[in-house]
Amino acid sequence: MFTPLAPGRAAPGLARIPLFAVARTLVERYEDDLYLVKGPAAWTAVAALLIGLAALPFLLPRLGMGYLLFIAVLASANVIVAVGLNLLVGYAGLISLGHAGFVAIGAYASGLLAARLEVPWPAAWLGAAAISAAFGFLVGLPALRLTGPYLTIATLGFGIAVYQVLTNWTELSGGRGGLSVPALGLGVGGMSAIQQLALVAITAAVALCWIAYNLARSHIGRALAAIRDSDIAAEVTGVSLTWYKTLAFAISAAYAGVAGAIIAQALRHLEPQAFTFLESITYFAMIVVGGLGTVTGGIIGALLLTLIPHYLSGIKQWLPIAYGAVIIAMMLFEPQGLYGRWLRIRRYFKAWPL
Amino acid sequence: MTAPLLEVRGVSIAFGGVVALDRVDLEVGRRELVSVIGPNGAGKTTLFNCICGLYRPDAGRIAFEGRPLPRRPDLIARRGIARTFQNLELFRHSTVLDNVLLGRHLHIRTPFVAAALGLPRWKRDEVAHRRRVEEILDFLDLQAARHRRVGDLPMAQQRLVEVARALATEPILLLLDEPSSGMTAEEKADLVHRIKDIREEWGITVVLVEHDLKIVMGISDWIAVLDHGTKIAQGPPEAIQRDPQVISAYLGETA
Numbered sequence: 001m002f003t004p005l006a007p008g009r010a011a012p013g014l015a016r017i018p019l020f021a022v023a024r025t026l027v028e029r030y031e032d033d034l035y036l037v038k039g040p041a042a043w044t045a046v047a048a049l050l051i052g053l054a055a056l057p058f059l060l061p062r063l064g065m066g067y068l069l070f071i072a073v074l075a076s077a078n079v080i081v082a083v084g085l086n087l088l089v090g091y092a093g094l095i096s097l098g099h100a101g102f103v104a105i106g107a108y109a110s111g112l113l114a115a116r117l118e119v120p121w122p123a124a125w126l127g128a129a130a131i132s133a134a135f136g137f138l139v140g141l142p143a144l145r146l147t148g149p150y151l152t153i154a155t156l157g158f159g160i161a162v163y164q165v166l167t168n169w170t171e172l173s174g175g176r177g178g179l180s181v182p183a184l185g186l187g188v189g190g191m192s193a194i195q196q197l198a199l200v201a202i203t204a205a206v207a208l209c210w211i212a213y214n215l216a217r218s219h220i221g222r223a224l225a226a227i228r229d230s231d232i233a234a235e236v237t238g239v240s241l242t243w244y245k246t247l248a249f250a251i252s253a254a255y256a257g258v259a260g261a262i263i264a265q266a267l268r269h270l271e272p273q274a275f276t277f278l279e280s281i282t283y284f285a286m287i288v289v290g291g292l293g294t295v296t297g298g299i300i301g302a303l304l305l306t307l308i309p310h311y312l313s314g315i316k317q318w319l320p321i322a323y324g325a326v327i328i329a330m331m332l333f334e335p336q337g338l339y340g341r342w343l344r345i346r347r348y349f350k351a352w353p354l
Numbered sequence: 355m356t357a358p359l360l361e362v363r364g365v366s367i368a369f370g371g372v373v374a375l376d377r378v379d380l381e382v383g384r385r386e387l388v389s390v391i392g393p394n395g396a397g398k399t400t401l402f403n404c405i406c407g408l409y410r411p412d413a414g415r416i417a418f419e420g421r422p423l424p425r426r427p428d429l430i431a432r433r434g435i436a437r438t439f440q441n442l443e444l445f446r447h448s449t450v451l452d453n454v455l456l457g458r459h460l461h462i463r464t465p466f467v468a469a470a471l472g473l474p475r476w477k478r479d480e481v482a483h484r485r486r487v488e489e490i491l492d493f494l495d496l497q498a499a500r501h502r503r504v505g506d507l508p509m510a511q512q513r514l515v516e517v518a519r520a521l522a523t524e525p526i527l528l529l530l531d532e533p534s535s536g537m538t539a540e541e542k543a544d545l546v547h548r549i550k551d552i553r554e555e556w557g558i559t560v561v562l563v564e565h566d567l568k569i570v571m572g573i574s575d576w577i578a579v580l581d582h583g584t585k586i587a588q589g590p591p592e593a594i595q596r597d598p599q600v601i602s603a604y605l606g607e608t609a
Contacts, residue, residue: 230445
């Protein structure tokens with residue numbers, strides 16, 4: 001099968017490397033191979049990370065960096081999109097250049113559910129995920145017949161179509177005035193709106209990353225990687241291409257839908273201009289930079305490509321060019337992304353002085 | 355006589371003007387070990403592709419256990435047909451373990467939610483399938499390579515991983531497409547024993563496409579010979595060796 005970016009090169013059997021195994025521990029039972037986090041040192045690190053993330057919404061304003069809360073919300077949304085996109089591109093080998101379309105659907109779905117139907121926000125978010133997943137399923141159907149660049153162009157067309165529909169269907173999108181989204185309320189006193197949103201967004205990102213790690217190492221992740229590496233072998237071994245290709249699209253779109261709901265809350269005012277083709281390219285750049293075919297790669301890429309533009313806002317107009325150049329450079333020199341590089345460095349020091 | 359396990363009747367397929375298979379018949383009984391031989395381009399692999407659903411024959415029918423086969427290859431796999439590939443179709447970037455675990459895929463009943471949340475149900479299932487996979491790795495002597503990337507292994511081991519993946523599906527019928535190519539003489543000798551064991555101990559019916567005639571003559575119950583898409587001979591190894599048509603197909607017309 002022709003895959004222009006050979007995402008297969010990006011996944012060197014990483015599924016079985018424990019996420020946070022600090023010291024190498026002896027494997028005595030098959031169960032031991034299944035732990036994501038292994039050993040007390042690793043557990044301490046994970047606990048510290050989680051506590052740190054949970055404290056972020058409270059800590060940042062105290063440190064006089066309240067403006068970073070918005071960035072944290074944005075980063076959470078981008079992490080969710082990138083991790084979901086990586087399940088599709090990095091694992092299943094199906095390239096989507098229209099993911100901003102799914103994010104837009106999630107944003108407008110949650111916004112409309114909350115603003116017009118006055119649905120409580122958790123239900124609106126779930127609704128956004130479900131509606132976006134349904135669209136993902138529909139876009140996945142042509143994936144059964146189209147391969148390689150043809151599928152990529154179909155997804156690209158989908159992303160542009162969503163943008164056009166939102167621009168022109170003013171009853172739905174609120175027209176020029178945009179669509180106002182009511183703020184979410186946790187019902188907790190003493191927290192500003194953005195603090196509450198940051199807390200929810202970070203929680204959602206952590207939960208969805210954890211689910212992605214689980215999916216990636218389960219039979220579902222194996223089936224997706226099998227389709228990527230050799231679809232005919234996957235098929236004659238009993239993997240339904242129909243089911244898993246559409247499933248990959250649906251999961252990936254559901255992730256984008258949740259991210260869209262977060263972005264809707266962050267912007268509070270939706271306009272189609274927030275979901276252009278350029279956003280799709282940016283999401284794609286995130287997984288290429290971080291590393292295709294690993295959940296951690298998506299997280300790293302999303303964080304980098306959210307934080308760097310924030311600190312380099314002076315050169316905003318050059319960013320699209322920079323992304324393009326970075327994608328090409330990574331494909332050429334570091335197809336496993338930054339996470340792949342990190343793993344190789346770690347392996348080097350483990351084996352040192354050999 | 356009981357009905358054959360695999361029944362290929364009058365199967366024909368053409369690609370453009372090239373007739374790859376022309377009214378081929380093949381009947382394989384339960385627990386038989388059968389070889390299909392023939393010169394390059396005789397249609398051996400095409401026949402395999404028809405049986406496992408990758409190609410749809412233009413004419414003829416294929417029945418398995420007395421019933422016609424479904425159309426989709428994954429559903430055919432679920433009926434109990436597994437195969438290996440002449441040009442190695444492995445998941446090169448995954449470990450040996452993950453490759454063989456994929457063979458368990460059609461037996462995995464773990465619900466989506468249990469897998470997504472890593473529930474105890476998922477862990478229990480995963481360990482049970484891992485245990486089954488380890489038995490197969492033991493049988494093919496691949497234990498030491500279990501965590502290695504398949505793409506990094508020598509050719510002979512990669513071929514064994516394909517066999518392991520096929521065995522992991524617990525097939526009734528196993529189609530082996532040139533399993534010995536790229537192997538040394540010793541590795542071939544070893545392979546012969548494994549194929550015999552697959553039939554004797556595991557009770558699996560085997561159809562073998564093979565170029566190495568020493569292997570073919572040594573282990574087959576009977577042999578079918580294809581040439582230019584037609585079956586030109588069928589019979590026990592001794593008879594095939596003496597068949598004038600087979601000799602001319604292999605050595606050229608009127609030598």
